[in-house]
Amino acid sequence: MAIIDFINFYIVPGLLLGSIYAVGAIGITMVFGILRFAHFAHGDMATMGAFIALAVVGLFGVTPWTALPIAMVLTAILAVGIDRTFYDYLRKRPAILTVMASLGVALMLRSLVQVIWGVDPQTYQRGIVRPDTYFGILLRPRELYTFLSVIVIVVALTIFLRASKWGKAMRAMSDNPDLARLSGVDNRMVTLLLWTIVGALCAASGFMLAINTELTPMMGWFLLLPMFAAAILGGVGRVEGAVLGGLIVGMVEELSVLVMPGQYKAATAFVILLLILLVRPRGLLNGKVL
Amino acid sequence: MELIGLANYAIFMGILIGIYALLSLALNIQWGFTGLFNAGVAGFFAIGAYTSAILTSTPALNRMGGFEWPILLGWAAAMLVAAMIAWPIGKICLRFRSDYLAIATIGVAEIFRLIIKSEDWLTGGSRGITGIPRPFGDLPYVQSQLAYLALVVIAVLVVYLLVERQLKAPWGRMMRAIRDNEAAAAAMGKQVEARRLQAFIFGSAIMGLAGALFVHFNRSITPEAIDPMIATFLIWIMLILGGSGNNRGAILGAAVIWIIWSVSELLTDRLPTEVAIQAKYIRIFIIGLMLQLVLRFRPEGILPEERKRNPVGPG
Numbered sequence: 001m002a003i004i005d006f007i008n009f010y011i012v013p014g015l016l017l018g019s020i021y022a023v024g025a026i027g028i029t030m031v032f033g034i035l036r037f038a039h040f041a042h043g044d045m046a047t048m049g050a051f052i053a054l055a056v057v058g059l060f061g062v063t064p065w066t067a068l069p070i071a072m073v074l075t076a077i078l079a080v081g082i083d084r085t086f087y088d089y090l091r092k093r094p095a096i097l098t099v100m101a102s103l104g105v106a107l108m109l110r111s112l113v114q115v116i117w118g119v120d121p122q123t124y125q126r127g128i129v130r131p132d133t134y135f136g137i138l139l140r141p142r143e144l145y146t147f148l149s150v151i152v153i154v155v156a157l158t159i160f161l162r163a164s165k166w167g168k169a170m171r172a173m174s175d176n177p178d179l180a181r182l183s184g185v186d187n188r189m190v191t192l193l194l195w196t197i198v199g200a201l202c203a204a205s206g207f208m209l210a211i212n213t214e215l216t217p218m219m220g221w222f223l224l225l226p227m228f229a230a231a232i233l234g235g236v237g238r239v240e241g242a243v244l245g246g247l248i249v250g251m252v253e254e255l256s257v258l259v260m261p262g263q264y265k266a267a268t269a270f271v272i273l274l275l276i277l278l279v280r281p282r283g284l285l286n287g288k289v290l
Numbered sequence: 291m292e293l294i295g296l297a298n299y300a301i302f303m304g305i306l307i308g309i310y311a312l313l314s315l316a317l318n319i320q321w322g323f324t325g326l327f328n329a330g331v332a333g334f335f336a337i338g339a340y341t342s343a344i345l346t347s348t349p350a351l352n353r354m355g356g357f358e359w360p361i362l363l364g365w366a367a368a369m370l371v372a373a374m375i376a377w378p379i380g381k382i383c384l385r386f387r388s389d390y391l392a393i394a395t396i397g398v399a400e401i402f403r404l405i406i407k408s409e410d411w412l413t414g415g416s417r418g419i420t421g422i423p424r425p426f427g428d429l430p431y432v433q434s435q436l437a438y439l440a441l442v443v444i445a446v447l448v449v450y451l452l453v454e455r456q457l458k459a460p461w462g463r464m465m466r467a468i469r470d471n472e473a474a475a476a477a478m479g480k481q482v483e484a485r486r487l488q489a490f491i492f493g494s495a496i497m498g499l500a501g502a503l504f505v506h507f508n509r510s511i512t513p514e515a516i517d518p519m520i521a522t523f524l525i526w527i528m529l530i531l532g533g534s535g536n537n538r539g540a541i542l543g544a545a546v547i548w549i550i551w552s553v554s555e556l557l558t559d560r561l562p563t564e565v566a567i568q569a570k571y572i573r574i575f576i577i578g579l580m581l582q583l584v585l586r587f588r589p590e591g592i593l594p595e596e597r598k599r600n601p602v603g604p605g
Contacts, residue, residue: 038389040329040396086582093589096327096388100526101585103329103392107523108578114571221519225400228393263408270397277382277390290387 004136010254016143016212018250019150024205024223025230025242026157027198033174033237033288034194037095041082041105042202042227047220048109049075049203050210051117057124064124065145068207072200079199080192088191106221113217121214146208153204154243157197161239166193174237174288226253226269233276235287244284248272301435303552308442309504311544314528315449315537316496322534322595323457324489325469326384327392331497332521333399337375338368338498339505339516340406340413346506348421353414361425365502372498373491380490384483391490399518406513418512422505442503449496450537457537465489520574524551527581533591542593551577 024046031039053071057064086105090098131138161167166189172180173190181187205227206220213219230249234241249269256268281289313331320326328334342364349356359367379398383391406413413419426437456462468475468482476482505511524547532543551573558569584591 032389038393040392089586096325097585097589099327099389099392100530101582103523103526104578104581104585106578107519108575108582111571111575111578115568115575119567225393225397232390232393261408263404266404267401270394270401273397274379274382274394277386277394281386290389 007136008138010258011251012137012139012143014251014254015247016146016250017254018247019147020205020208020212020246021223021226021230021250022243022246023150023153023201023208024227025234025246026154026239027201027205028227029231029234029236029238029242029287030170030174030194031198032231032290034170034177034190035087035091035095035098036177036290037098037102038228039102039198040099040224041102041109042198043220043222043224044106044109044113045075045079045082045199045202045220046206046209046223047113047215047217048078048206049199050206050215050219051113052078052203053207053210054117054122054124054215064207064211067124068149068204071207072203075203076196076199079195079202083191083195110217110221117215117217119217121216123214124211142211146212149204149208153201154239157239166190170194222266225266225273226250229269229273229276232281232287233272233283235283235285236290238283238285238287241283241285241287298432298435301432301439303549304439305435305442305507306552307545307548308439308446309500309507310525310528310548311446311541312442312449312500312503313497313525314532314540314544315446315453316493316500317525317529318534318537318540319453319489319496320493321529322536322540323462323465323469324486325388326486326490326493327388328395328490328493329392329522330395330397330399330518331525332516332518333395333402334372334376334494334497335501335504335521336399336402336406336516336518338372338501339511340419340501341371341498342368342502343419343422343505343511344412346423347419348423350414350419350421352410352417353419354411355419356421358423361423361506364506365499368498368502369495370498372501373495376491376494377487380487384486384490399522403513403518413513416513418510418515420510422509422511424506424509427509438507442507445499445503446541449499450541453537520577523577523581524548527577527584529591530581530589531584531591533593533595535595536591536593539591539593539595543591546592 024042028039028042031037049071052074053064053067056062056067056070082105086101087098090101129140129142131140161171169180169185169190170193172183172185205223209219209223226249230245231242233248234243234245249272252272253265253268256265276283313335317328317331320328344355345357345359345367346361346364347356348358375398379394383394407415424438425441426434429437464475464480465485468480468485472482528543528547529540531547532541533539554573558566558573561569
């Protein structure tokens with residue numbers, strides 16, 4: 001097999017899948033790091049975001065990529081609403097109860113999608129798109145846009161977290177919540193901001209998976225395991241770790257078909273998760289261990 | 291005639307409630323007494339179901355197995371295999387907070403679903419496994435159902451009594467101590483990790499047994515028989531609503547939720563087809579919402595744990 005074919009058939013799809021995982025894993029790692037619980041509704045929130053984008057496309061007749069920012073805003077509002085309704089009152093109780101509540105929210109979100117949009121696979125746009133060639137590398141426009149969007153999202157988020165006042169507050173909450181509170185960080189505002197970002201990221205990851213494959217009510221649930229594997233592999237609480245972890249998990253998944261049957265692609269994330277918990281639970285970039 | 295039909299339905303419900311009661315009791319060992327979040331209950335259930343099915347069924351051309359083992363041996367094997375799969379998972383994840391165990395158990399359930407679907411030679415793929423013997427299966431219908439009900443009730447009773455006894459023993463006190471204050475228990479020289487692993491394996495084995503009871507009742511199994519997320523969730527809500535930390539509560543919750551769940555299915559089945567599919571998902575939505583309501587308004591469940599100090603879950 002020529003190198004260029006290897007790149008086209010394994011590396012590019014791996015990076016594509018990996019960057020979608022990365023966007024989702026950032027949200028997971030932020031909730032895990034700041035609110036200190038595993039958010040199981042993350043995948044189904046991504047599904048919801050993807051379907052909201054579908055509704056926007058249907059209602060206003062805009063292109064999918066124009067619908068994406070609108071869907072991100074709407075999903076962010078939804079995420080804040082879910083936090084206020086279902087998670088907020090549990091914050092004083094053991095965190096594992098919030099994990100449980102989030103599993104319930106996952107089920108509710110998914111069944112809502114199934115009630116509103118049905119169970120059949122759908123797409124944003126019909127028709128086959130031919131890939132363009134860039135120095136021998138085949139890329140469809142939607143794949144190119146996905147890579148560009150992921151880069152924009154990661155860079156914007158990094159700048160926000162490093163340079164802005166609220167970004168620093170969020171990192172402070174993640175590092176040491178008691179100290180952050182003592183220094184006057186507004187807990188509620190950080191939580192509000194967190195869910196805004198998480199909701200928007202969910203919508204982005206769901207949308208990007210859907211535009212590169214198709215929309216199904218279960219798509220988000222299948223994202224959950226790879227996203228958690230990515231977050232833990234990178235180190236819980238580390239945004240750049242989540243990106244790194246997402247890319248690795250996506251790449252390993254695509255490469256795994258070289259050595260094992262394709263239907264077990266989904267199992268690789270699980271194996272990565274167990275291995276990293278076994279040998280280095282802090283993750284590659286020294287995250288938190290709860 | 292109506293009455294007989296109703297009685298038959300009641301027996302059928304009774305058997306399923308018994309099987310769910312076993313699952314709820316098993317989850318109570320893991321969550322109620324130890325504070326472990328197993329989000330893959332259906333996975334361990336399916337592992338038990340398929341193990342016993344493969345070992346006890348009649349030989350078939352399209353797959354391995356059909357060893358025609360005695361049924362009781364099949365049940366024992368179901369428990370053993372479920373326990374053996376629980377062991378490494380628990381060993382890796384129980385060092386950390388229960389969130390990690392929850393993620394890993396979701397993984398177990400998903401992977402096992404993949405295996406069921408794709409390994410035709412082992413599990414019969416989407417056609418599933420048929421020809422699974424049923425104890426007292428040769429009797430006429432009603433007697434056979436009654437006999438199976440008795441069998442399930444005995445299984446529930448045995449597990450209930452064993453667990454109750456165990457909890458009254460020093461072991462039970464130690465488990466509650468670990469759950470409520472891990473640091474203090476560790477300081478008293480209790481081996482927190484090993485004990486948790488014990489509870490996780492024990493609970494998983496009983497989930498495997500419940501799977502075996504289910505598969506011999508049904509006489510066949512296909513991948514569609516178990517929807518991991520919904521089954522797991524039903525069992526969780528049974529336990530939380532019934533009262534986690536209380537074995538009678540676990541059994542009561544299984545009965546209440548299973549009756550609500552099946553009666554609502556009877557109702558939605560009468561709707562016209564276009565609406566019926568939507569109604570099915572609305573039922574799932576309501577189950578999710580119910581959990582939120584119980585967590586919010588009655589976190590201790592209908593029958594709270596007897597010691598009042600820490601009503602819900604781990605501290």
